Amino acid sequence: MRMRFLKQMAATLALGAIALLGSGCTTAIVLVSLHSKLTEDEPIACRNLNSVERALLARCAPFQAGSLVTKDVHASGFNVCPLTLAARDPRFWPVLPELLAKGAQPERCEQAPLRALAQADACPPFERASATELAALRWLARADARAVQHDVVRVLSCPSARATGLATVLDEWRADGWLSVGQVSFSPLGALHPGHLGSPLARALEQQGHTARAALIAYDGRLPGGFDAALRSADLAALDWWLQRAPELVNRVPPNFSGQTAWVPLAKALAPAYTGNAAQQRRVVEHLMARGADPWLRLPHEPQRTVVSLAREMNSPMLPLLDRPLERALHRLPDRPLDPPRTPPTGSKALAQASLPPAGR
Structure with missing residues (x-):
């Protein structure tokens, strides 16, 4: 702060000197150059920015409706599309309607503005948006075909979207055939928010041929897959929806992304941060x-461990739920860590073992 004050003081003195020495051109040029150097790290004053820059910089808030200039909308000075900046941050939603009215087009953005919003917040506070702001967001969903994407479906089906009626965009997409089997590269069922799996939309998607197992395929998105999202949020009704349609998920979930391994739901649930709190974890x-x-299932990525041995190593409070005497007896497993898997014999050793008579004869 002190350095900034000194810079401002020096700049003020320089300007004063310019005023006093106005008749000396060379001196004035030198002092102007000095002033520019001293203030080059300072942010540009809001009054010197164009109308779109002022509207989309938090330090220049609040936005003044009617202040956008059409030429600024088409040449904003930002490296990022103004629609993307406005859509992904609820603070700038008031700017959206005017940007669209002045000719901003989502096609000029590198990615769908609503996808940028989904990547910033899996369930934005749509309830805080005005009617005109919601209308602008709805328009972006309908006008930009790139918005039909896994993460955007999750956002548009989340609780705040359902509460404000924005989720009906998904029903419109389905009615228009945008979510039909073969038309999208992801599963709409896997993209839906866990709380929307009991909706008429989910039932209609199943009637169209979408299945829970098909939702386990890889997809382009950052938000977790449908079963993973249900598990993370401890949405038991959603978990049952998945398990009724794909019972094998209770023990093993296939990878959704390249390089990912299959995973065990019980093992994931042992991480305290995964479900949010101890009550939900239990x-x-x-x-x-x-x-x-x-709980005695071996972990796909660490076959020397089971869920129980992992819980024991973590000193998890869930261990008593997992390591029950009856289950241990049924699995005939010792109450100790598993031995590492043995490497099968090869070469002459394998031949020698193969020639031995069976035990007991």
Whole structure:
């Protein structure tokens, strides 16, 4: 702060000197150059920015409706599309209607503005948006075909979107055939928010041929897959929706992305941060166990470990739920860490073992 004050003081003195020495051209040029050098790190004053820059910089708030100039909309000075900047940050939603009215087009943006919003917040506060702002967001969803994407579907089906009626965009997409099997590179069922799986839309998507198992394929998106999202949020009704249609998910979930390995729901639920809090963690573990989850299952990425041994290593409070005497007896596993898997014999050693008579003869 002190350095900034000194710079401002020096700049003021320089300007004063310019005024006093106005008759000396060379001196004035030198002093102007000095002033520019001293203030080059300072942000440009809001009054010197163009109308779009002022509208989309938080330090220049509040936005004045009617202040956008059409030529600025088409040449904003930003490296990022103004529609993207306005859509992805709720603070700038008031700018959206005027940007669109002055000719801003989503096709000029590198990605769909609503996708940028989805990547910034999986469930934005749509309830804070005005009617005109919601109308602008709806227009972006209908006018930009690139918005038909996994993460955008998740956002448009989240609780705040449902509460404000914005989720009906998805019904319109389905009615127009935008979500039909073969028309999208992702599964709409896997993209839906867990709380929207019991909706008429989800039932209609199933009637059109979408399935839960098809929703386990890889997709282009940052937000977790449908079953993963249900598990993270401890949405037990959504978990049951998935398990009724794909019971194998209780023990093993296939990878959604390249380089990812299959994973075990019980093992993921052991991480305290995964479900958010201890109460939700316990509910999820109990729910999975009640539906047949096997705590003695070996982990796909670490076959020397089971869910139980992992819980023991983590000193997890979930261990008593997992390591029950009856289950241990059924699995005939010792109450100790598993031995590492043995490497099969090869070469002459394998031939020698193969020639031995069976034990007991």
